Amino acid sequence: MDLNDEDLIRRVVEDGDQRAYAQLVRRYQSQLRFSLRQLCDGDQALADDMAQEAFIKAYKALPAFRGDARFSTWLYRIAYNLVMSHKRKNAPEVDQEAVDRAQAQESVEESQQLGMARDLNAAMGELSEAQRQAVHLCMQRGFSHEEAASIMKLPLGTVKSHVNRARAKLQTLLQAWREEVVNG
Amino acid sequence: MDKFEQWQGGANTLNDSTLQGKDPDFDAWLGQQLQFNEPYLDNDGFCERVMAQLPAPSRRAERRATRVQYAAVLAASAIVAWQFPFGEVLSEAVQQSISLYSLVGVGILSSLAAMTGGILAARR
Numbered sequence: 001m002d003l004n005d006e007d008l009i010r011r012v013v014e015d016g017d018q019r020a021y022a023q024l025v026r027r028y029q030s031q032l033r034f035s036l037r038q039l040c041d042g043d044q045a046l047a048d049d050m051a052q053e054a055f056i057k058a059y060k061a062l063p064a065f066r067g068d069a070r071f072s073t074w075l076y077r078i079a080y081n082l083v084m085s086h087k088r089k090n091a092p093e094v095d096q097e098a099v100d101r102a103q104a105q106e107s108v109e110e111s112q113q114l115g116m117a118r119d120l121n122a123a124m125g126e127l128s129e130a131q132r133q134a135v136h137l138c139m140q141r142g143f144s145h146e147e148a149a150s151i152m153k154l155p156l157g158t159v160k161s162h163v164n165r166a167r168a169k170l171q172t173l174l175q176a177w178r179e180e181v182v183n184g
Numbered sequence: 185m186d187k188f189e190q191w192q193g194g195a196n197t198l199n200d201s202t203l204q205g206k207d208p209d210f211d212a213w214l215g216q217q218l219q220f221n222e223p224y225l226d227n228d229g230f231c232e233r234v235m236a237q238l239p240a241p242s243r244r245a246e247r248r249a250t251r252v253q254y255a256a257v258l259a260a261s262a263i264v265a266w267q268f269p270f271g272e273v274l275s276e277a278v279q280q281s282i283s284l285y286s287l288v289g290v291g292i293l294s295s296l297a298a299m300t301g302g303i304l305a306a307r308r
Contacts, residue, residue: 018238030225167214
């Protein structure tokens with residue numbers, strides 16, 4: 001039976017049902033790990049460690065979860081805080097080997113993708129990190145601007161501005177593809 | 185990357201209307217493309233690693249769950265007992281000259297079996 005997030009959280013908090021939490025982990029692991037890989041500049045091992053830590057932290061804090069926001073927003077906020085704090089602590093240390101490995105793997109995958117995907121990645125690479133995150137959260141994950149602002153700990157106006165600027169840039173960079181789709 | 189390079193030069197000259205981003209079609213299309221390009225990451229033992237590191241659930245929560253299970257089984261037993269035609273069974277037993285003691289014994293044993301089954305099922 002596929003229970004919604006609220007029911008699963010109730011089971012975890014009230015009955016100590018860890019299987020319910022396992023269901024939540026399975027539900028969000030792919031999305032969260034993928035998002036964190038982008039945030040960790042392609043370091044997959046670090047992203048997975050951070051995602052794991054975020055799920056554990058969320059479990060411990062679950063009794064305090066009031067349900068004001070969606071569980072996914074709350075989980076992303078925890079994960080983003082962890083990554084940002086890790087980045088602050090370990091600013092000069094980048095696991096270059098892991099990054100190179102991931103990039104090599106990506107380039108093999110990219111060569112098999114369609115031109116659109118390649119150009120989209122390249123266009124995303126033209127954005128600033130904050131713009132990329134804002135677009136990822138709002139347009140890929142479907143978070144509202146308010147939710148993205150709360151995850152990124154930025155003022156709402158700043159997030160809106162990041163999204164608008166990124167959208168405009170992407171729109172210009174990908175115009176040819178759009179025209180191709182529209183014209184069939 | 186032909187199309188990307190072709191349009192890259194234009195990215196630096198954004199006008200006000202593009203900046204305002206009033207093209208819902210583009211938003212929908214971009215959202216689709218971003219999602220289409222996202223791979224699904226297999227669990228690959230990730231969930232199990234998380235679960236292995238979780239602290240044990242609190243005793244209070246466990247006790248509460250057990251109490252709820254016992255209450256459910258008791259309520260179910262009470263409903264069965266309420267609906268069970270004890271009078272008819274007794275009179276039938278007297279007519280068939282079955283020993284009252286063996287009848288009570290069978291009743292108690294069946295109730296115990298039903299309750300144990302109920303508890304085990306609820307725990308599973």
